[in-house]
Amino acid sequence: MRVLIVTFFLALSACVPETTTGVDSDARPGAMNAQERAECQAKGGEVVQGLGPAVCATPAPDAGKSCQSGSECSGGLCLAKQEGPVGQCAPSSATFGCMSVMENGEKAMICID
Incomplete structure (x- = not known):
């Protein structure tokens, strides 16, 4: 029984929290430096990062506009609505994740990483 308890505590002590580096850190691969982040924020943007390098996501001027294809939107994405053949332009210049989009009415x- 003692061996089991000692083994448990040894295994538990080996658990070290993973150090994470946020999007705002210069140490993260592909991160923006402090000046680039400040320039992004001055434009009303937000620094975001998927699997690639960090980008400045700015609000899209045509966010919410009806569309049937990404070419009709400044950000290049026409997000599909639940129903109907019409979507709406994405709210930001940078969108990550999996989503339903409209392209040529279809x-x-x-998925965007």
């Missing part, structure tokens, strides 16, 4: 599922 719904399609895409």
Whole structure:
């Protein structure tokens, strides 16, 4: 029984919290430096990062506008609505994750890292 208890505590002590580096850190691969982050924020943007380098996501001027294809939107993404053949332009210049989009009046599922 003692061996089991000692083994448990040894295994538990080996658990070290993972150090994470946020998007705002210069140490993260592909991160923006402090000046780039400040310039992004001055434009009303927000620094975001998927699997690639950090980008400045700014509000899209045509966010929410009806569309049937990404080419009709400044950010290049026409997000599909639940129903109907019409979508709406994405709210930001940078969008990550999996989503349903409209392209030439047809719904399609895409994932952006």
